Amino acid sequence: MKKFSIALTLVCALWISAGAPTARAAPCLAVTLTGTQSGPQLFNGQAGAGTLVRFGDDSNDCGAVKLQFDAGRGTNMRLSQIGVRPAQLNAIFFTHMHSDHTEGFADIMQLRWNNNSKGPKLDVVCSVDAASPLGFALSCGKFVLHIGDAFIQSGEIAQRRSEDKERLAGGPAELANVLAFTPNDEPQLVWSSGAVKVSAIRSNHVAGHASYRVDTPAGSVVIGGDAGSDVVTPPRVTSTSAQVEKLAQGVDIIVHSAFHPIMGPDKTSGMPALLFYRQSLAPDLGALAKRVGAKHLMLTHLGPSMGTERHGPWKIPGGPLTQADYRNAVESSAFAGNIVVGTDLATIRIPAK
Numbered sequence: 001m002k003k004f005s006i007a008l009t010l011v012c013a014l015w016i017s018a019g020a021p022t023a024r025a026a027p028c029l030a031v032t033l034t035g036t037q038s039g040p041q042l043f044n045g046q047a048g049a050g051t052l053v054r055f056g057d058d059s060n061d062c063g064a065v066k067l068q069f070d071a072g073r074g075t076n077m078r079l080s081q082i083g084v085r086p087a088q089l090n091a092i093f094f095t096h097m098h099s100d101h102t103e104g105f106a107d108i109m110q111l112r113w114n115n116n117s118k119g120p121k122l123d124v125v126c127s128v129d130a131a132s133p134l135g136f137a138l139s140c141g142k143f144v145l146h147i148g149d150a151f152i153q154s155g156e157i158a159q160r161r162s163e164d165k166e167r168l169a170g171g172p173a174e175l176a177n178v179l180a181f182t183p184n185d186e187p188q189l190v191w192s193s194g195a196v197k198v199s200a201i202r203s204n205h206v207a208g209h210a211s212y213r214v215d216t217p218a219g220s221v222v223i224g225g226d227a228g229s230d231v232v233t234p235p236r237v238t239s240t241s242a243q244v245e246k247l248a249q250g251v252d253i254i255v256h257s258a259f260h261p262i263m264g265p266d267k268t269s270g271m272p273a274l275l276f277y278r279q280s281l282a283p284d285l286g287a288l289a290k291r292v293g294a295k296h297l298m299l300t301h302l303g304p305s306m307g308t309e310r311h312g313p314w315k316i317p318g319g320p321l322t323q324a325d326y327r328n329a330v331e332s333s334a335f336a337g338n339i340v341v342g343t344d345l346a347t348i349r350i351p352a353k
């Protein structure tokens with residue numbers, strides 16, 4: 001009996017030290033926009049597209065599991081503002097290979113290599129190589145494989161390694177564990193850790209685009225990325241993705257790139273129709289959120305950014321947009337849930353504190 005109780009005590013101690021949520025510490029989910037810039041342009045210090053999803057309980061500030069979705073310019077800077085280091089990320093997921101969603105990855109991997117070459121490796125979850133009908137391929141695998149090449153060529157990797165032999169000779173790419181999947185029209189499980197499950201679905205924007213859903217005991221979130229309808233040009237029922245709608249059934253939070261109708265080809269911005277039509281519009285996202293029963297809609301990657309005169313080279317008809325312009329656009333859909341018009345580091349926590 002005594003032996004048994006010692007063993008039980010040991011098991012309990014191990015379980016608690018592993019950070020598992022206890023019955024008293026309620027599970028929680030926190031979703032933070034690490035960057036809200038739309039496209040490769042720069043405006044007012046905004047970071048490039050990305051979303052951090054954290055799950056845990058009160059004892060670890062919802063931080064037992066940390067998942068980054070996309071990593072645009074300045075992701076590391078935003079993560080540092082909320083006390084998250086590259087070494088603490090459990091996995092990173094890419095929706096697609098556009099630079100505004102990926103250019104912060106080199107920074108994350110370089111710092112992880114510099115300080116944490118002993119591991120663990122970082123899971124990088126993304127589509128398998130995707131052939132574009134235009135005659136080229138989009139390759140997450142090659143992007144990751146070559147992420148440190150410029151620093152290998154410059155001598156940086158060799159120089160830093162001469163100071164610390166534990167740094168991996170192959171540079172930051174050696175610290176990445178690519179988990180590639182073939183996106184299709186049904187949700188598929190692409191990553192899990194304990195009770196946290198991430199599934200993905202194919203969506204339209206560029207070849208290989210995927211949207212993700214995270215399910216946890218505290219709640220769930222869909223990261224749509226830049227998804228748009230498979231029917232690229234009007235006439236069409238909606239600008240949003242039917243696959244994202246399937247993925248988002250009953251979800252708590254939707255995080256999605258959003259364009260404002262003011263940039264449309266029927267107005268005077270001059271933005272090329274193709275670039276406009278391959279994104280989802282704010283009113284249609286409100287309608288989608290209403291149909292799937294979401295409680296929160298977080299607009300991010302705003303096209304155009306609030307307060308800007310121009311979206312890239314294209315002038316905003318009628319002048320800069322405000323938060324109210326985006327809010328009114330969503331409310332025109334009759335979505336009655338919580339609307340967050342995204343700014344960097346905007347966060348939703350479930351349950352609310």
Ligand SMILES: [Zn+2]
Pocket residue numbers: 038039049098100101226301
């Ligand atoms: Zn984008």
